[in-house]
Amino acid sequence: MAFTPNALLTGMANMVQAGLALVRVEGMPEVAAARPAALVDTLLPLNQSRATMPINTLLAEAGKITSFAKRFFREGFRPRYELAELLYQCYVVGYQSLPMVGITGFIMGLVLTLQSRPTMAQFGAESWIPVMVGLTIIREMGPIITALIFAGKIGSSIGAELGSMRVTEQIDAMEVSGTNPFKYLVATRVLATTLMLPLLTILADVIALYASYLGINMKGTTTLALFVNNVLSGLTFGDVLPAVLKTFFFGFTIGLIGCYKGYFSNKGTEGVGQAANSAVVVSSLVIFLLDLLAVQVTGLLGLN
DSSP: OOOOHHHHHHHHHHHHHHHHHHTOOTTOOOOOTTHHHHHHHHHHHHHHHHHHHHHHHHHHHHHHHHHHHHHHHHHTTSSSOOHHHHHHHHHHHHHHHHHHHHHHHHHHHHHHHHHHHHHHHHTTOGGGHHHHHHHHIIIIIHHHHHHHHHIIIIIHHHHHHHHHHHHTTHHHHHHHTTOOHIIIIIIHHHHHHHHHHHHHHHHHHHHHHHHHHHHHTTSSOOOHHHHHHHHHHTOOHHHHHHHHHHHHHHHHHHHHHHHHHHHTOOSSHHHHHHHHHHHHHHHHHHHHHHHHHHHHHHHHTTOO
């Protein structure tokens, strides 16, 4: 028998009714028979409100992030421009991510090649490995894996950095001194992540394809020129353009959510940790949603 909220509440009401019957004393008014139903009617709205709380919280958070994005577009491109800070953030974001992106790209290309080779050999299609690996990496694996690594490394770093500045009241001090903290701290970091993630993705794709070339030569022999020619022969404009464009949206999302979580973090050291953690979790979820949306859009445009 399945237990539902209605059945559980009805059972609780019946238990209350039975308990009142046992302790009834002289002078106590009779409890109406319809009391359990009235109790259920009272408790059910509370149960339903609790069930909808996660949805309401999610929608409220999405609305706040949207307002934060609107503020970025409203203030981020107005003079005065923080070009020096933007260049510094581009350097920090790109430099910090290079080792992880390079190692991840190399392992990704090598594993895809080694895992697919036995299956392709069964059908006598080993010559198609460069095409298959190239399409897989450039269209999906490269952008997604690089964005997730980027979110874990940079998104958490931004959330923790701005969160600590909020806790130590550095952001409040900037507002008092006349400096626009949103333009200096948020706009520069969001632009840096938006610009650097596509470049890091291209680098990861190149490293992954070279690792695939090495993987093919572990049990065979092929030249680098032939490998590159096979990869390029399987790619079209519809494969490359959507993959590059969506990395801009991934980078924007990671920077925006990281800044939002840090900028409005709770007071105390616990708030800094929560800001860093939630920045990674929310960014990763939104990346997958954006990728799903990109697949649908490219399908409607006939680019798949």
